[in-house]
Amino acid sequence: MSKNLSQLARRKSVEHTLFQELVLSEQEQTPQGKAKLAKAFLVGEAIVQGTASFYDFIEGDNANKQAYVCNGSSCLCAGSQDKVVDKLSEHFGKGNVGHVTCLGRCAQNSAFQIQGNNFSADDIDNLASIAKDPKTQSKEHYHVACTLDEPILTAEIDNVAKYYQLFTELVNNYSVDQLLTKVSDSGLRGRGGAGFPTGFKWRSCLEAQGGEKYIVCNADEGDAGAFSDRYLLEQRPHAVLFGMLMAGYLSGAQTGILYIRDEYPDAIVNTEKAINEFVALALPMPNNWQFRFKIIRGAGAYICGEETALLRSIEGQRPVVSVRPPFPTQSGLFGCPTVVNNVETFGSIHFILDTEHTGEQSCGAKKYLALGNGKSTGSKLISLDSAFVKPGIYEVAMGTPLAEVIALAGGFSKSIKALHIGGPLGGVVPVSKIDELSVDFESFAEAGFLLGHASVIGIPTEFSMIDYMAHLFEFTAAESCGKCYPCQIGSTRGQEMVENAISGKQAIDETLLNDLLETMQLGSLCALGGGVPLPIQNILQYFSAEISPFLNSSNTKVQEA
Known part of the structure; x- marks a missing residue:
């Protein structure tokens, strides 16, 4: 059944999907609107209803609220949300306040959302003025630091046109095979948590049979405590777009889709702006090859961070997990070969393929490989929550001692007995084990934990x-x-x-x-x-x-x- 639905969805392409019709149009969420969608997409009304009912922000008890309070693990451990709930309930009425997990405001906590705008820290004390003008600028602040001699993911992008010149230089001077070899030689592994070799995945998609292929950026960063993807999409969106562009060229795809969670409104706005800037550049493309970007806005479902559920979501099906094989690189979006990578993975590609100022013998791929322990290479963004003196985003080389990262952040801001690292599915690390760990996949796995997305939440001593x-x-x-x-x-x-x-x-x-x-x-x-x-x-x-x-x-x- 799902294969048939995938092919029916393919008729409309990513420019007109059932899922986005439901997300972006309140009119389509009515019974009459759903019946109209069913007819347009040649599916039963039960299919449309089944899809709509899955998502928190389309249907159900948590839909169409006037305000939402973050109930993520970081805010829970911070003990900040009782006050937020009370104030929101007092202002809007208890029945008009929903919940969301998580808003990525873990560096400050006290997080909430009003009319698609996020707030945190002391913003709740200005609720009356915010409710009158929800576009009021939030007081968000978090530290951004890098311990590398040459920043990779936190590097400033001052000149967008110059940044994309690398693409033209690469396609004019290297073959697809040579560039894929560079990606593989860098040792880059997926940063979403699974750690799968990126070069291998891209080559698998290239070699797969299929006239139509896709690149999908998994920006459904739902792990509580993680806000590194949000940082990249808000502050470094061109790094992500460049990585997707190269992935498309090297795997034979011409469409790049960014599935960005609805809880990150600024990430959606800033990425859309970056896409428009890319289009305005009108880069010369090789052999009539073209590449376009499309943003798909999520609707509040953590499971969409799983790659196969994400693909089903884009197609307008209920986003349930698919049995593998086949893997997405053989049969992914609309049944076509598809590369799915995390935001941070794509963000590393420019550095890896950059040969400017370094020469062939010390190119970016070799520099990237030199960082880390040989199995986990390159850099990693770490999200530190309010349990640290200087919470924020830290870019460190793979293999960096965890204790060194904590020291860099000024230590703990409160008495902590454990760290929950890697999201809800990551390991709970007692403070006694911190000195035994380094920031890499192997160190955590050998100790019985999980690095995952490298989000770090401090669990206070008094928390049960x-x-x-x-x-x-x-x-x-x-x-x-x-x-x-x-x-x-x-x-x-x-x-x-x-x-x-x-x-x-x-x-x-x-x-x-x-x-x-x-x-x-x-x-x-x-x-x-x-x-x-x-x-x-x-x-x-x-x-x-x-x-x-x-x-x-x-x-x-x-x-x-």
């Missing part, structure tokens, strides 16, 4: 770890696409088990919990259900004394703790 476990299960249960039972049912049962223990209703059967976590790890189709057991297991391992009062192998009521 059993409450944090409940938060993680609740998040997974709410965001599961529902396709596989280990994730959908497993996360719900996990949430019930933990909440029953917290309330004193029934202790957690430790054997049953371990069986549940193993089933989720082994049986889930994607990293959502398969990943959440990691932080839960870390908490059980390193904070056993705190959790043990809630565990009981005989499955009796919890003893008062």
Whole structure:
């Protein structure tokens, strides 16, 4: 069925998608509008309704609210949101306030959104004036620092025309094979968390049979605590566009799609502006090859950060995870060969392929390879939340000791007992383990953690770890696409088990919990259900004394703790 729907969606192309009609037009969200869309896209009305009902911002209890409060892990740990909820509810009425996870304002917290505009820090104290004019400038501030001799992702782009001259120089002086070899030789691996070799992925798409191919930038940065993608799209959008342009040329694609989450309005505006600047350059293209960019605006679904769910979302289907193989490079968007990469991955390409000022013997690819530990190369952006004295975005070489990054940020701003690194599915690292870790995929994996997107949230000493476990299960249960039972049912049962223990209703059967976590790890189709057991297991391992009062192998009521 999904293959047929993909082909039907292909008729309209990315310029006219069912999903964007639903997102951008309130009229199309009415029963009459949905019936009209079903007829236009040659699908049943149930398909349109099924798609619309999946997203937080289209239908459901959380749609069309006057204000939204961030309920992400960072704001939760900061303890800032009770005040925000109270003030928003007082002003708009409790029924008019929804929630969102997360707004990427983790450096300041107290995050909320009004009419598509984001706010944080002390903005809540000026709610009356903001409500009158939601376009009021937010007081957001975060640090941006780089420890490299030559910045890669944080480098300033002063002259846009000159920046894109590199593309013309490369296509005129190197073959596709030579340029793909440079990308592979750099050791660049996907920065979205999976760490898959970028050069291999692009070459796979090039070699795939298909007259139509696509490049998709996964900018659905939904990991709580992560705001590096937002930084790049707001401050360095041309670095991302250049990477997508090169990916298109090297894989044979002529369309680049940026799927940007609705929670990042400034990223959408600034990227659209950058696209217009690129078009105005009218770069000469080789052999009548052309490349166009298209922004797809998300609608509040964390699972769309998973590449196959993201592709189904663009097509206008319910964004559920697809079984692989086939992989997207063989059969992706509309059933065509597709490259899907993260924002930061594309942002690294200009440096890797740049030969200006360096010469062939010390080109960007070799410089990039020289950074890191040989397996994890280049630089990495790290998002540090308000638990640090100087929260913000830090660009460091792969392999940099984690303790060095924390020192660079001035240390902790409060008493911290653990760091949650890599988003909701990342590991919970006790402070005692910090000195053993370095910023690379291997170090974290060997220690039983996950670098992921490299978001870092500080969990305060006084914050209850059993409450944090409940938060993680609740998040997974709410965001599961529902396709596989280990994730959908497993996360719900996990949430019930933990909440029953917290309330004193029934202790957690430790054997049953371990069986549940193993089933989720082994049986889930994607990293959502398969990943959440990691932080839960870390908490059980390193904070056993705190959790043990809630565990009981005989499955009796919890003893008062």
